[in-house]
Amino acid sequence: MTTLLESDEHKSLREAVSAFARSHPRATGPAEARHFWQEAGKLGYIGVNLPEAYGGGGGGVTELSLVLEEMGAAGNPLLMMIVSPAICGTVIARFGTDEQKQSWLPGIADGTRLMAFGITEPDAGSNSHRITTTARRDGDTGDWILTGRKVFISGVDIADATLIVGRTEDARTGKLKPCLFIVPRDTPGFHRRQLDMELHATEKQFELTLDDVRLPADALVGDEDAGLLQLFAGLNPERVMTAAFAIGIGRYALARALDYARERTVWKTPIGAHQAIAHPLAQAHIELELARLMTQKAAHLYDAGDDMAAGEAANMAKYAAGEACVKAVDQAVHTLGGNGLTREFGLASLITAARVARIAPVSREMILNYVSHQTLGLPKSY
Incomplete structure (x- = not known):
C-alpha cells in the first residue's frame, strides 16, 4: 500500500519490508520477537534512519516509520523500534560524542544492541x-x-x-x-x-x-545546558513512530476483517455485501489513510530539520493514528462477532494494544491541549 508522496525508493523499501515481515509468523512471545528483531537488523531495517558512517541506512524517520508500519500491517509491530533506533538512536546521532556514537550506533543499527x-x-x-x-x-x-x-x-x-x-x-x-x-x-x-x-x-x-x-x-x-532542545529531538520521532505503529496495527486488523467479510456467508450472501458491514470497514480504511498522510507529513518535516513544524505535525499524526487504530480494531472485532474474541483469529489482543496508541507516549487530551494552545493560540486553563 503506497501513496503519491512516496519515492520509488520508498515504495521498494515498503514492498521489501512487507515481504520480509509476512514471511515470519506473528510473534506471540519474547523469543519470537527477539528472533524477528535480529533478522530485521541483519537486513538493515532496524537502523535505516541512522547515519551510514555508523552502520545505518542513512535515511530518516520517514524511512523508519515506513518500516514499522509495514511490520505492524504484517502482524509484527515492534514497540522497541519506537524506542531504540527512533528515540535513542536519533538523540545519540544528533548530540552524542564521537565515543558514544561509535559505542552505540552500530549495535543499535544492526539490532545487536538495544536501548x-x-x-x-x-x-x-x-x-x-x-x-x-x-x-x-x-x-x-x-x-x-x-x-x-x-x-x-x-x-x-x-x-x-x-x-x-x-x-x-x-x-x-x-x-x-x-x-x-x-x-x-x-x-x-x-x-x-x-x-x-x-x-x-x-x-x-x-x-x-x-x-x-x-x-x-x-x-x-550532549550539552547539560541545552535544555529541552535535545529532549524534543527524541520526542518528535517518538510521536511519528507511535503513529506508524498504530496505523500498522489498524491495517492488520482491517485486513483480517476484510478476509472474513468476503468469505463468511450467511443466507447465501457474503456478509461484506451488506452495507452495515461494508460501510464501517470503508470508513476505517479512509481514516487510516488520512492518518498515514499526516504521519508522512510529520516525518518529512522532521527529516527536513523543521523541528517546530514537525512538533505540531507529529502530535496531530499521533492523535489521528491513535483514533483510527482504535476504531479499526473495534470494527474488525465486531465484524467477526464471537470469532473476533478467539485466539484463532488473533484480534482480541489488539483491543488493549490499540488503546496504547491513544494513551502513550502522550494522551489525546494533552495533544488537544497542545494544538489548542500552540496552533490555535487559545489561552491555557492551567
Missing part, C-alpha cells in the same frame, strides 16, 4: 517540566549521581542501557534543566520492577528506581 528510554515519572506524567529525577556532580571525581524514579518504561530487561531523562540544577537561576544520561542495565543502584499489566505484549513494562546511581562524566549525552 530503552526513561522519561515518564509517577508524579510528572506527560509534563516534562516537572521531572524530579535529579543529577548532581560529585565534586571530587566529576562523576554524575542520579536519584529518582521512572514508570512505564518499556523493554528495560532486554535493553543494554536506558537513556534516562534527569535534571540538573542551574546554579545561576536555581531552576532544574533536563539532561540525558546513558545508564547501563547492570549499573549499581539502578533497580527495575516489572509492572503487572493486563496488556499482552512481548515487551514488558517496568518501574525504575535510581538510588544514587553513579555514572562517569561521559555518560551525559
